[in-house]
Amino acid sequence: MVRICFNRLSSLRSGLLAVSLLGLSACGTTQAPPTAQSIAGLTPVGTVTMTETVAVGMTGGKGSLTFQGHSYPFILIGSVVGPGGASEINAVGKVYRLNKLSDFEGLYSEGTGQAGLDTSNQADLWLQNEAGVIMHLTGTSEGAVLSLGRSEVEIKLTN
Numbered sequence: 639m640v641r642i643c644f645n646r647l648s649s650l651r652s653g654l655l656a657v658s659l660l661g662l663s664a665c666g667t668t669q670a671p672p673t674a675q676s677i678a679g680l681t682p683v684g685t686v687t688m689t690e691t692v693a694v695g696m697t698g699g700k701g702s703l704t705f706q707g708h709s710y711p712f713i714l715i716g717s718v719v720g721p722g723g724a725s726e727i728n729a730v731g732k733v734y735r736l737n738k739l740s741d742f743e744g745l746y747s748e749g750t751g752q753a754g755l756d757t758s759n760q761a762d763l764w765l766q767n768e769a770g771v772i773m774h775l776t777g778t779s780e781g782a783v784l785s786l787g788r789s790e791v792e793i794k795l796t797n
Contacts, residue, residue: 642717651665672766677774682732686773690727690791692718692781697789699717700796703733703742716723716791725781727761739795741769765791 688701695718703710736742744767761779766772 667790672764673770677734677777682733682734683736686733687730692725703785711796712793713796714791714793716787725779728781729775729777731749731775733772741771742769743793743795748791
């Protein structure tokens, strides 16, 4: 009986955490996603590889940050501004304005391209968090997403 109650509480806690993260993501930041102009003249300080999956209006994924000669795995969860769809993005890119590792975590505004139905095979992602860290990632995309060209993702280091 105790084990069943504990498992239910654990499941409830996990569900509440996911809902909280999505709620945080849905609230969004007021900043617009960065552009090429945002990084003009800046030198990259790290690199990122990332896989992001969109299912309906939610996003999730994982990746790895390389910063100051070390690799740091991370996870991400968020939401698409719009109805969403189903797609998977595999991307790599550069990180700018990261002064210390702890600045990497947080809520990012993510510019994913033009508003409307995206069925392209190319991914061109621009992300910026509240600490000012900017990522520009490019790669491949499979599937289709109907959005306003923007999403919000929460990134957490896992190590």
